[in-house]
Amino acid sequence: MRWNVDRIKHLLQTETQKAVLIGTLIVMMIGLSLATPSFLSVTNFTNVFLKVAVIVIIASAANLLMVTGHFDLSVGSVLAFSGILHAYLCKHGVPIEMSMLITCIVAMGWGGINAMTVAVLGINPVIATVGVLFIARGFAFLVARWDGGANIMTGLPMEFVDFGRELVFGIFPLAIVMMVAALALFLFIEKRTEIGRFAYAIGANLQAAKLSGINTVGIIALLYVIVALFAGLSGILQTSRVGLAAPNVAKGLEFDVIVAIILGGTAMTGGVGSTIGMLLGALVVGFASNGLILLGIPFYYQSIAYGVILIGSLMLNQRFTNPARA
Amino acid sequence: SIAATAGLADDKIVLGKIPFTLEHSYHQSIVEIFSDYAEKNYGAETIVVDGQASSESSLSAVENLIAQKVDGIALHSPDIGMTATAVEAAHKAGIPIVTTLIYPSTKTAPHIQPKEEFSSFRMGEVAAEQWMTAFPDKPVKVAILNFGGFEQIAKLRTEPFFKGVQSVAPDAELVAMQNGFGSTIKSMEVMLDILQANPDVNIIFGANDDMALGALAATEQLGRGKMKDGAPLTEIIAGVDGGENAMVKVFNPNSSFKLTHGQVRDNGRAEVDTLMAMIEGTIEMDKWLEVQTLSPEFDYWNSSVPAAQKFLEENFGFEKDLQALVDTQR
């Protein structure tokens, strides 16, 4: 296909959401690099990517889940629980790789509960996953308590932190590599596999999807399990990055994830959305919070500015997709 | 004055303890010490209702305990204003109440006050001294992680710490003060951003150990965070609480997390003792009485591992060997 004015125009028309997000990002970057000299550097971009890595890893899967019209509010708790479990196992003599495996399987178990209640029993995803949010969080605190405190840190084997601090090829932090891998996997699923196509179909019309012979329950369940698995992996990653497992981490992570997804253009009701959009959404959020700290803005004002950026970027988007408006 | 009558007829005394939030090890430990001590020394039973770091929940907790007709309430409230209300409610029900850490705005009940500000100041002093000795010509730049501006934290920890620094290095500069949300991972992310904007930060204070550990992780990721046999290289990190995780770093000659202070046991015991004194009528429940406890400071240069070992055993039910733990560190 040749690139011509028409095609670009068409792309702009159909991909307004992304175009606006990219525009917002560019404006933010120009502003920040003028305002603070330390903004435009490899380490800073690494920092931002590290900051959004966990969000993007989980949101890659959660995005497709939301494309089917479902969501998972338990990711923060599953992440915290997995971090604690991993640290607990390692501290009590389970080899690190083994512990990772067990933690991942247990994390998928949490996803399995969501899959069971939401996909199979048809329970409202808000309540079902909030239920798991409570349960997993409670157990995270309990496991830590059985270990004798609120955090697990001392007594961990020295190699515990190696995984999280590993630099792939000596330059890329593992968290970023995992983020790219999760993105690539879900881009691939979205664009090239049946599951991706079916996810959109389910979100667009559940009834029609069933009548078309699509295994709707199976796909929704699978996505719930993958989301939980990614939350579990993120928990392991995060814990081994800081070398400490705390049961109170990632409170409200579910909102960060949903914000990235919705900013990226995925509808809560499903049927539309894209992995790339989600990434852009996460980056807007990540650069906003990075910039606010770089500028040394006090916390209270950061909160206000963050809210304004969220609403502002969606307003911009509305303005461009819907020129008739205001 | 009101007489503490409630519950005296019961065979067993029941105390209510409202921790700030059980989500932190400090508060878990204090609850443990409180109940053990009450049981062992007074044969009293303890009911724990979590304050969930919210003044709303804490006040509800007070009301619930009043409904259960406990004999005394120990409250670590998250808010100064609410403390007065809680005290009034307890008194109205004739139940003695003791408050901790957060001064009530009305002084109508006994209060336990850990004098943290001295140790915070001292940590600032020591950190600045150590830095100035090692790098006399590198100006002191301080970064602080707090809980998002809680005033009590400012009064007891962050302000005295910075004053301590200034007392040694008068032109020390506070280059960043950000919210670490009391969390290690959040603090790590925030500290990465702070160090990006201010790579020359050389003294970092986390208003609790979790945040100091997050700051340490951030510096480590940037290839800093190290000391050479206790000699500063890139920065000095200080925290508060004095738990096991912090101590292990503090006494590790290669880590730049070097100072902390804390107190659990004395606070817990003082709460129980004061409550029991009120129940037994030896002190009046509606008179202001400030019981002060100390929050001993530990740092690599001036404290010993055995002292820290003892502190951990007394305060956190520590049963391991600190030196051994330190030795396993890289």
Add this chain to the structure above:
Amino acid sequence: MDGSNILEIRDVGKAFPGVVALKGVSFDIKRNTVHCIVGENGAGKSTFIKILTGVHERSSGEITLDGKPFAPTRVRDAMAAGISVLYQELNVVDELTIAGNLTLGQEAHSFGFPKQDTAILEKAAGILASFDESISMDTLVGSLSVAQKQVVEITKALCSDCAVLVMDEPTASLSLGETRKLFDTVARLKASGVTIIFISHKLDEIFENGDYITIFRDGEMIETRSLEGLERSDLVRMMLGKVVVNDYVPSPAIQTETALEVRNATTRKLRNVSFDLQKGEILGFYGLVGAGKTEVCEILYGHPCAGEIRVKGKATRLDDVRKSLKAGLALVPEERREAGIFGLLGIRQNIPLMNMANVKSHGLVRRAEENRLADHYIDALSIAARDREHQVSLLSGGNQQKVVIAKCLNRDSDIILMDEPTRGVDVGAKQEIHDIIRELAGQGKSIIVFTSELQEVVQLCDRIALMYDGALRQIVQNGPDLDTDHIMKLVAGEEIEA
């Protein structure tokens, strides 16, 4: 009929992003007439109505109502001007009762508290009962069938005292009986001085009720004239720009091989339904609304039943959609919006969903294959769309139906179930769909068409199964000597001596 114009439409145009739906139409509507609007799917009829009623804002042009400029920006404006509308899509609130739906937006109230307006309710109940006595006013609308919902909507439109009544394909899901009653009502309203704008794809209805007719094609007004003296074939030619002949031709490839046998199928609704389907045959199921046609369709596609079903001689249970698909059946469902299309997705994504094998190689979805497939069906079924990415919910009804059929054809099943395949489809497209069905039969596929339109079975099917009240009364052979009176009697439940 005093001959004056109640509405004058001048150069009215409407552009949606990417589509010009109306390209400046001008015509007049005379007071106290039945003015019909016809045109292919997507010609712009509904768009015109929505402009008239303030749902869409027009891009250009002017309208005068009773000689005064009329530019509604909200639905209320049109209501206040005395225009009452029956929209093409069902617009009922499932969670409310019938009474709640009928009064929605028009309630008499004081300070927000609804006042029991017995007069209105009695009037509504009267209108409702004249269509269907069995439904009570406090039934939840969600529990009604599509046809009954449509009756509720008609009742709602008729309730308000209006000067202009607009009906956009009111009979698409009505039975003959209800249709008849609707026409009686139309006649009565006209007698009482109301002007009626009537849109339909069923030409009989046009000729029966209409006084004037406006023909739309591609967003343009082709002609407005009196229906008197207009020939049916001329009308079709004006609508489509071509001639349509649609007579029954027996399917050429009927074989003696049985594709499907159903024996004594019984459910709560069905009683002992038994029939065979030959290979290469088009079997029609005809009955009134609620006779159980859809129910027969359902037991072949995912619903359990008592009795025996054999597919190609093999006893099979078809109580799960995926079992049916595996056994070689595929369905074009009755309610295309709810069960057929994936509205938010493009045509390209819709078509392969029943059978991804056609767009995969090495286990992966190939975009190029998807494109090829979409282009193939857009071409084969002449789906009118901007391009293959056109969002299906924005296609006109007929084209949406073609997308559903394309999706089903892509499955390449041997037995195809089509429940009301041409509902809401224009004459041209209907002819095309019929041609597709015939072609499929010619390829040796077996097709069952469930329809409540007599003309459709008569034109299309080789054999016709007649349903009444959950029972299959008789299967008649189509042919030149088909006795439609006999059919009507059977489906109406009259006793026939053997």
Add this chain to the structure above:
Amino acid sequence: MKQANTLPGFMKSQTFILFLVFIALNIFFALMSDHFFQLGNYFNMLKQSSALLLTAAAATMLMMTGNFDLSASANLAFSGVLYALLAAAGLPLLLAALITLAAGMGFGLINGLLVTRWEISPFIATLGMMFIGNGLALVVCGGQSVRSGLPDNFRNLMNAELLGLPVPILIALVGCTLFWVLTNRTLIGKYAMAIGSNRNAAVLSGINVNAITLGLFVAVALMASLSGIMTASRIGAGDPRIYEFFFMDVVVAIMLGGTPLSGGRGSIIGTLIAAMIVIVIGNGLSMLNVLIFWQTIIKGVILIVAMILNEKVKFGSRVVATTPPADRSVANQATSVAAQ
């Protein structure tokens, strides 16, 4: 045609099942703890939850339209601080309250305009307002709770009694009754339902969908703001960090009460019972001296189990509801065709 049912209709409703769960919990805790089943304790629970009940009742109506407000907690915190500031500045309490309510209403107006005029997803719009509100609450008081200089009568609102009932309970009662009446007896309730069920149908019926949605956003904001005033008066200070997960409690109460996120139906009574279930669990488990972490877990399990029960019952009643009264109508059509 009447269905031959052994159970009366209301017993099949979700709300009734919830009510049974609620009763069962009460009996359980009454048996387990001496102090639970006492008027004083119930007054406590109602007082503690009065803000939640009020806001949740309003938010139920909003959710019936398919919208929700995540900024309620920020609004509550902001309003509490503002109210305390105004009171400390010497304004008469009534005036302070009115100004605060007006400011709190601003949240609703902005939320409503963002959602209706700009068609921004309510999730982002109200989450954005939550961040802004949280920041504002901290900014106006400089991060310190407002407690000095408050007039003596500042806490009267929440501690006074009227007719033997604590005033906060009366306020909640009046407020909830108001919203029950609005939902079940007025056109607004009907329209809210219609908007959530089929927005298009509502628009085409001439309902001013945007005005009603906006109005309900404002109503929720007003109630959140009032809750802020009540909470400030309860704790005797304006605390900017109060009740961070308030909106979570609100949403859980509404959805457990049987109102779906997509709207279309809803039950104020259901919401109130659900809210009380959550409160009773917290209170009862605390009385049993259950560790907070176990409390969290038990809360989660009860949520899921209650929802599964709901779903089962709903399923049962759906089957009943859709049995078509077929025979007569078919016969009716048949005769009419025959008459042609």
